[in-house]
Amino acid sequence: xxxxxxxxxxxxxxxxxxxxxxxxxxxxxxxxxxxxxxxxxxxxxxxxxxxxxxxxxxxxxxxxxxxxxxxxxxxxxxxxxxxxxxxxxxxxx
Amino acid sequence: xxxxxxxxxxxxxxxxxxxxxxxxxxxxxxxxxxxxxxxxxxxxxxxxxxxxxxxxxxxxxxxxxxxxxxxxxxxxxxxxxxxxxxxxxxxxxxxxxxxxxxxxxxxxxxxxxxxxxxxxxxxxxxxxxxxxxxxxxxxxxxxxxxxxxxxxxxxxxxxxxxxxxxxxxxxxxxxxxxxxxxxxxxxxxxxxxxxxxxxxxxxxxxxxxxxxxxxxxxxxxxxxxxxxxxxxxxxxxxxxxxxxxxxxxxxxxxxxxxxxxxxxxxx
Numbered sequence: 001x002x003x004x005x006x007x008x009x010x011x012x013x014x015x016x017x018x019x020x021x022x023x024x025x026x027x028x029x030x031x032x033x034x035x036x037x038x039x040x041x042x043x044x045x046x047x048x049x050x051x052x053x054x055x056x057x058x059x060x061x062x063x064x065x066x067x068x069x070x071x072x073x074x075x076x077x078x079x080x081x082x083x084x085x086x087x088x089x090x091x092x093x
Numbered sequence: 094x095x096x097x098x099x100x101x102x103x104x105x106x107x108x109x110x111x112x113x114x115x116x117x118x119x120x121x122x123x124x125x126x127x128x129x130x131x132x133x134x135x136x137x138x139x140x141x142x143x144x145x146x147x148x149x150x151x152x153x154x155x156x157x158x159x160x161x162x163x164x165x166x167x168x169x170x171x172x173x174x175x176x177x178x179x180x181x182x183x184x185x186x187x188x189x190x191x192x193x194x195x196x197x198x199x200x201x202x203x204x205x206x207x208x209x210x211x212x213x214x215x216x217x218x219x220x221x222x223x224x225x226x227x228x229x230x231x232x233x234x235x236x237x238x239x240x241x242x243x244x245x246x247x248x249x250x251x252x253x254x255x256x257x258x259x260x261x262x263x264x265x266x267x268x269x270x271x272x273x274x275x276x277x278x279x280x281x282x283x284x285x286x287x288x289x290x291x292x293x294x295x296x297x298x299x300x301x302x303x304x305x306x307x308x309x310x311x312x313x314x315x316x317x318x319x320x321x322x323x324x325x326x327x328x329x330x331x332x333x334x335x336x337x338x339x340x341x342x343x344x345x346x347x348x349x350x351x352x353x354x355x356x357x358x359x360x
Contacts, residue, residue: 019321056273065332089272090286091244
């Protein structure tokens with residue numbers, strides 16, 4: 001399945017500045033594995049030591065948070081869009 | 094409450110909107126909104142709320158105005174560099190609209206004083222700069238059953254959501270269960286922020302506050318709005334209430350407000 005992945009601005013230095021990248025995979029896990037290989041450094045930003053998605057980063061398939069679906073096992077279909085959304089806290093200073 | 098003649102003129106563009114009208118304008122004049130942070134987000138939020146005639150605006154910030162703030166914090170000016178931000182805010186907002194009672198708060202917001210600070214307000218606006226404060230603000234707003242209009246910005250990207258965990262809608266902990274540990278992510282001053290981004294996100298927050306006060310439209314109660322200034326894209330994703338949320342879930346583990354509000358600004 002070809003999937004569009006939206007990269008948030010803090011991670012774009014790791015994807016050569018690209019805000020969207022394309023990968024193929026049948027599940028979120030497969031996409032994360034490919035991103036980790038293709039863009040060194042991105043794996044550590046997204047996943048903890050156990051390989052789980054960090055709890056301040058949300059991954060959405062289209063509009064839905066994978067935490068409320070099947071986590072990284074969430075299946076993907078052709079044309080799905082995967083968004084990586086980190087918590088950000090800036091505002092005042 | 095009757096309008097004075099100058100108020101009829103000042104708020105005429107609101108009053109002629111049937112969704113606002115005289116009734117809505119009175120709701121605004123009677124509303125009490127607390128803005129956390131007199132910075133990038135707090136500036137546009139408080140200025141538009143003051144212009145709209147929100148009757149009481151509390152504004153919490155312990156910092157002084159710094160020259161590096163002026164690229165985005167439009168409450169302040171070269172003349173107010175070195176002054177407490179909330180005093181600079183008081184001057185700006187009062188000059189815009191003398192109808193508005195501005196309550197400056199220079200105390201550091203902490204888990205100990207947050208409930209007393211929030212108690213007298215109808216709506217809380219989070220424009221703070223660190224995760225510790227965001228969780229403390231979320232928990233206090235939840236316990237007091239106050240709607241929380243949350244906005245955050247970094248680099249070229251912003252997020253907005255209305256959090257009402259005391260309803261069947263999410264709280265901040267449903268959205269982000271944990272804050273990033275310090276050191277894992279770059280700080281705001283390292284990462285930078287596009288100045289005008291604060292204006293875009295802050296004015297979106299102000300819109301949501303006005304809608305909540307008026308009871309009109311569809312506030313972002315179960316959606317997170319993500320704005321990317323570089324792509325000029327606005328996207329919404331669904332944010333469900335987490336049944337396992339330690340604050341607002343079925344079996345809550347958090348029963349009091351606690352935690353540090355020390356500054357640790359990270360992505």
